[in-house]
Amino acid sequence: IQRQLFEQLIGDIARIQIGFEVNEIDLDNVALQRIDELTNSLKDAFQLAEKLNLDANLIIVGASDSSGVSSTNERLSLQRANNVKTALINNGIPVSRLFSTGIGEIAFTSDVVATRRVMFNVLYTQTGQRDSSAP
Numbered sequence: 001i002q003r004q005l006f007e008q009l010i011g012d013i014a015r016i017q018i019g020f021e022v023n024e025i026d027l028d029n030v031a032l033q034r035i036d037e038l039t040n041s042l043k044d045a046f047q048l049a050e051k052l053n054l055d056a057n058l059i060i061v062g063a064s065d066s067s068g069v070s071s072t073n074e075r076l077s078l079q080r081a082n083n084v085k086t087a088l089i090n091n092g093i094p095v096s097r098l099f100s101t102g103i104g105e106i107a108f109t110s111d112v113v114a115t116r117r118v119m120f121n122v123l124y125t126q127t128g129q130r131d132s133s134a135p
Contacts, residue, residue: 002048009045010122018118025079039091056124060085060100065115078102084118
């Protein structure tokens with residue numbers, strides 16, 4: 001049951017996205033509310049991961065639309081991801097569990113607003129099994 005709860009939390013985290021206006025990197029009130037929601041889900045997921053002998057970390061992916069100069073969009077995407085990372089750290093998520101990157105421009109939809117956002121992915125691996133006979 002704990003594994004199913006963990007998988008559900010990972011899905012919930014992946015569905016959270018934080019949007020930005022054109023050329024913006026600052027977190028507005030809606031973004032801060034989503035970060036609070038994300039923080040709660042992450043804390044639960046990390047606690048469950050520990051119980052399941054999993055090492056879990058969060059990848060924070062910033063993106064930009066294709067308007068403007070590519071180098072500016074690359075910088076914007078990374079700054080967006082880093083601002084979210086800082087907010088998560090301020091909410092008590094350990095920096096050692098957070099990895100941020102900017103992927104610059106994406107164009108997976110005709111809706112450019114959908115591309116100006118930060119997305120999340122939890123990566124996890126099985127840790128070494130506890131050996132109760134070890135000294």
